[in-house]
Amino acid sequence: MTPEEFRKAGYEVVDWIADYLARTRDYPVLPDMSPGDLAARLPQSAPESGEPMERILDDYRKLVVPAVTHWNHPNFYAYFSVSGSPPGILGEMLAAALNVNGMLWKSCPAATELEQVTLGWLRQWMGLPEEFFGVIHDTASANTLHSIAAARELAEPEAHATGGSGRLTLYTSEQAHSSVEKGAIVAGIGQKNVRKIPVDDAFRLRADVLGKLIEEDLAAGKKPFCVVATAGTTSTTSVDPLEEMAGIAAQYGLWLHVDAAYGGPVSILPEFRRLFAGLERADSIVTNPHKWMFTPLDCSVLYTRRPDILKRAFSLVPEYLKTAEDSQAVNLMDYGVSLGRRFRALKLWFVMRYYGREGVCRILRQHIAWAQELRAAIQADPRFEICAPTPFSVVCFRLQASDAENQSLMDRVNRTGKIFMSHTALHGRIVLRLAIGNIGTTREDVMEAWELVRKTAG
């Protein structure tokens, strides 16, 4: 494809995106299809000869788009709502064209330094001390695995050479994300060595039980090594008692990792800072600009006060990756599993500059305010009940009826294509979740979503 052909196709793609952003609401959030429907419409084999871009873009519009679940839709309220914001999309376009691999400083100084600078900016916004070093990986799940590996490196350095002892134990809440357990399985810690601590009425880890379990494990010859707190759990967005957990971690010399994948950006708001007290005492923190900071997937930030330990866990430098600058520069490949690294900081830099701190704060505050309003509206309807506190922008509620009726209500609402919401289980019962977080969502969208749920309930 010549540069001029690219220019023409590029304009066409930009036009499609601009129209998409203007009319996202015209799309059903969820496609009306069954597993295999798209695959059945695609050829069984790739073409022998190349095809014109025009035909490919046509198939994109006719076949792919109708099979998309529109995460960038203002009425996407499932899981955690995310945003491919316009400045973020522009950043991704340029990153794809440069196509750099920022594994080493030398292999792309811009990618390395812009990552360090933007993560310094975000660290300041979050009120974290300067000693926190940041690095971007693809997902929070990956970053939690990285943190568990770093924690092991500190607690059982001999495991690096000889493998784990099978005695290490990790502590997290029963409301923690599945990635904590998955990280422990992958790292060879073992699923049974993950202690799931019960939660209080507000779904926060019970610190008293944490201390007790650590003592029991120590008495039984186990080696407690890591505590994983959550600031914004997936089911209810509850925030564990970070200060207390930091105290316990310090008392027993355990690594404290905080999963703030969703909640982290809220720590930018001064009026919410108190909820995050203790975050600054963490050994590692994960927060996802690709969740609630308007940055396209994927961009998950790992902060650590112990970059030396993270590096000890992950650095392996073969001859072919040695450079003259190794002693003066940060080589980001030293801080993780993946050697290849996209220029993910570019989109984050675009987003942080385009919206500024004020812009980000304004949008977060709106989302939180609308969630509170929605919560009040639900509370006012006697057929429904609120199932958890609403510290941020996710409202958990249910019809005062059976699980089957709640499931059916959600399915019927989702089948309209107007909104998409998801569920969780609390105290063994199905609970509906409405998660606000897309940059295009308005107050009216949220109120109409509630109206739809109400009406569908009959």
Place this chain on the structure above:
Amino acid sequence: MTPEEFRKAGYEVVDWIADYLARTRDYPVLPDMSPGDLAARLPQSAPESGEPMERILDDYRKLVVPAVTHWNHPNFYAYFSVSGSPPGILGEMLAAALNVNGMLWKSCPAATELEQVTLGWLRQWMGLPEEFFGVIHDTASANTLHSIAAARELAEPEAHATGGSGRLTLYTSEQAHSSVEKGAIVAGIGQKNVRKIPVDDAFRLRADVLGKLIEEDLAAGKKPFCVVATAGTTSTTSVDPLEEMAGIAAQYGLWLHVDAAYGGPVSILPEFRRLFAGLERADSIVTNPHKWMFTPLDCSVLYTRRPDILKRAFSLVPEYLKTAEDSQAVNLMDYGVSLGRRFRALKLWFVMRYYGREGVCRILRQHIAWAQELRAAIQADPRFEICAPTPFSVVCFRLQASDAENQSLMDRVNRTGKIFMSHTALHGRIVLRLAIGNIGTTREDVMEAWELVRKTAG
């Protein structure tokens, strides 16, 4: 940013990319800068108020681009040369705008099904049997970690719950990529439990030593569980004896993982298929379309004949991720660490369709032919020596002089900004590598690169 503002900025970005693609050769491949130079030119803090896109794009051009190592430059010959091809860039643009998370079929049927379809196409191109299941992760390093974890799941299923025994041993060549060792460390297998097998004159793993070491380990009470072969090593692109290794793996019941991150695409060429004999017997294979198949970073494919085992190693489904389609559809989150998944298949689909099998084959054949020509030219110059066979498109050579003189030659060549090459070590000596693989590279580029090296050598 309104859709119309996006359209305007989008056109501007497309114009920049088109001009960049037209005039990449005008840029120095390597920037002339020292660590910290870019960071020093950027503000210490993010802006309070949002900034106009125009100013951000201006800073991108003035500050970021001059600090970029141009991996998309036709004269980038370091590490492995890659390509952000025009159709791949267009695919990334759309993926950023849709911003879907393909963790579940339901969370984006298009992302899930297009990934399965395109990986089926690629599997056919590579001549692999239908039973191979494919999934995309970010990097080969991550996919090798996934394969090691799957191998453990099969060999020591109890490790899933209780952690590793410390007895598992893994076998790979001393020329294998550092990610094999890193994967073993992260998974808790331990670095000392990675046996590095010596290589033959052509830098291929010695299968006779492999068999012997497995026997020794068994006799010593160890548990051999995994063999990692390489089809295209990083230093010299050597291909291990896959057929023999598959035989040994089968004999001892070990998982065979093949790192074909670089070499995999060459198996599409019928005349090279014999080099890959045995690949079809692997339990898992990693190959990177983002390396030598013109797809922008990141897109690394993991194939496995044992998706059941991979899933057993990685599947954890909390209530909030359960869907009605779980029994009928593939949920790609079940096959890896990361829950979040970008729509990476879109760019691969664009690339495979735009170039077709013939187009991909034609470009690969050119790169390989030019490398052979370059090799012959180097051989004809008595001051230089060839240091390894050249099965594909990477030529390893050195000045018949000291390591310091070779290092100095490389540094002087790279400082011209005209080309960028990197080095490795073979038999304890510094060796220069010239890796051909960018889609924009021409025969003339390669010959001029050699001319530059020759002249710089004096």
